[in-house]
Amino acid sequence: MRIVVRNSPTHVLTELSDREAVALRAWHGNAASNADAAIALSVIRRVKVMGGWIECDCLEAQHQPLLAPIRQERTFTLRRLTPKDNAPGRHAERPNHALACPFHVDKDASPALIDRSYHLRPLPKSERSYIDALPAIPDRLADVSGHEPPRSSERNDRPSRLGGVLWRMLDRAGTNVIPPLQDGVDYTLANQLSRLRSAARELRVLRTWTLNALLSTWGPDYWNPTSRWQQLLASSRRDWPEGLRRTGFMLLFSTSVSTQAIMPASTSRTIEILSKVRQPLRGDPANRGPFLTLLNVDFQDDDEGPVRAVQAYAQPVYNGDTLFPVESGFERDVSHLLFWLQQSFFDAAPELRVSIIKPLFAMETPIGLCRPDFVLEVTYRDQPPRRLLVEAFGMETEEYRDAKEKTIPRMKHLGPIFAVSPEDLTEANSERTGRRLQAWVVDKIGDG
Ligand SMILES: [Zn+2]
Numbered sequence: 001m002r003i004v005v006r007n008s009p010t011h012v013l014t015e016l017s018d019r020e021a022v023a024l025r026a027w028h029g030n031a032a033s034n035a036d037a038a039i040a041l042s043v044i045r046r047v048k049v050m051g052g053w054i055e056c057d058c059l060e061a062q063h064q065p066l067l068a069p070i071r072q073e074r075t076f077t078l079r080r081l082t083p084k085d086n087a088p089g090r091h092a093e094r095p096n097h098a099l100a101c102p103f104h105v106d107k108d109a110s111p112a113l114i115d116r117s118y119h120l121r122p123l124p125k126s127e128r129s130y131i132d133a134l135p136a137i138p139d140r141l142a143d144v145s146g147h148e149p150p151r152s153s154e155r156n157d158r159p160s161r162l163g164g165v166l167w168r169m170l171d172r173a174g175t176n177v178i179p180p181l182q183d184g185v186d187y188t189l190a191n192q193l194s195r196l197r198s199a200a201r202e203l204r205v206l207r208t209w210t211l212n213a214l215l216s217t218w219g220p221d222y223w224n225p226t227s228r229w230q231q232l233l234a235s236s237r238r239d240w241p242e243g244l245r246r247t248g249f250m251l252l253f254s255t256s257v258s259t260q261a262i263m264p265a266s267t268s269r270t271i272e273i274l275s276k277v278r279q280p281l282r283g284d285p286a287n288r289g290p291f292l293t294l295l296n297v298d299f300q301d302d303d304e305g306p307v308r309a310v311q312a313y314a315q316p317v318y319n320g321d322t323l324f325p326v327e328s329g330f331e332r333d334v335s336h337l338l339f340w341l342q343q344s345f346f347d348a349a350p351e352l353r354v355s356i357i358k359p360l361f362a363m364e365t366p367i368g369l370c371r372p373d374f375v376l377e378v379t380y381r382d383q384p385p386r387r388l389l390v391e392a393f394g395m396e397t398e399e400y401r402d403a404k405e406k407t408i409p410r411m412k413h414l415g416p417i418f419a420v421s422p423e424d425l426t427e428a429n430s431e432r433t434g435r436r437l438q439a440w441v442v443d444k445i446g447d448g
Helices: 018-028 034-050 161-173 189-201 219-223 228-235 329-348 398-411 430-447
Strands: 002-005 008-015 052-055 066-072 075-081 204-206 248-258 261-264 291-298 308-316 352-357 363-365 368-370 374-380 386-392 417-420
Touching (some): 018 034, 034 075, 161 189, 219 228, 219 248, 261 291, 308 329, 329 374, 329 386, 329 430, 368 398, 386 398, 386 430, 417 430
Parallel strands (some): 386 417
Antiparallel strands (some): 002 052, 052 066, 248 291, 291 308, 352 374, 363 368
């Protein structure tokens, strides 16, 4: 990335360092550490002072996408410049960012329903322990004499913050790891939710309130003002600073979700959400559930009313017992194959231990970040563990496949890859695929 002259991007002012580029991308993807956020802010301020624009470097093309620094009241942000910002015909040299770039502009004008860049999530894991509450309800009109209000498209296709919170909880609780069957873990929804609650105890919303204290996992609490959850939210009232809205959270296993509602398994009632429910964009929408859903609630505009669900993120999961995260119906089928593999080795070769991992965050390689679909960690007796990758090549858009193709060479640095396509899992082929995968794993252990 580099800083170029405003309205004359062929003139370069200065190059940004790799660290600065990483920080900007992490900030835009809501995955910035405090250090990233500080670096991103200083870069945007510097570009503003220099009267420049930022030229991205995500395309292999003559013209790169451009980002303009803007200052709103006391905040700085970046506006993504696209041809439609200006008169038709002008600025054809302003391409959209690559699909894998966090600055990619979602052409869909409706508020984001999906995370378009979720599949790469090429972002360092945030080490922050604080969870964002809802901002205060605006009680002033913006100054209309200045420039026009920020266009909604600027931010609405950033990855969901709630999604980020949910992945951090799943990661801390180890919900994305199925340990070897030799460990004899007993899977129930109640056990998994209680592990997630323990993880939520390590995350804070306010200095004096952990995420766990403001979290319910029981759907009927939504309508019950005398529930312990709502009572705690009531007693937290005096601790909320001016700039934040009193916010509660619900973590609900849900059989299905619709555009603006979720159907928790723990109640026959439906929770309507004020904004659209967000979820990963992948595979057939009709075949994505069940879900683990994280939503946040407030108490209406006056902070006095009944609980109101404001935002929600729905993470597809394998089933309600494991809550193992997947991103499509096809990934659920691939998980099923991996669970079968784990069981078959447990039965036939108990000295072979197999863990199944669904990476929730990007992994580092010498040539960049990537996020494999599945990682197997295989240990034979007292030999060191061997890392093997399983990639689900589902029915995806061409754009998606192109983005994925780019990360395959990176994944090869992490371990050998076994590819699974929908054709491999048809009724006629699945048994053969299972045997082929078994033989591949045995072969790789022999190599190691
Ligand atoms: Zn870009």
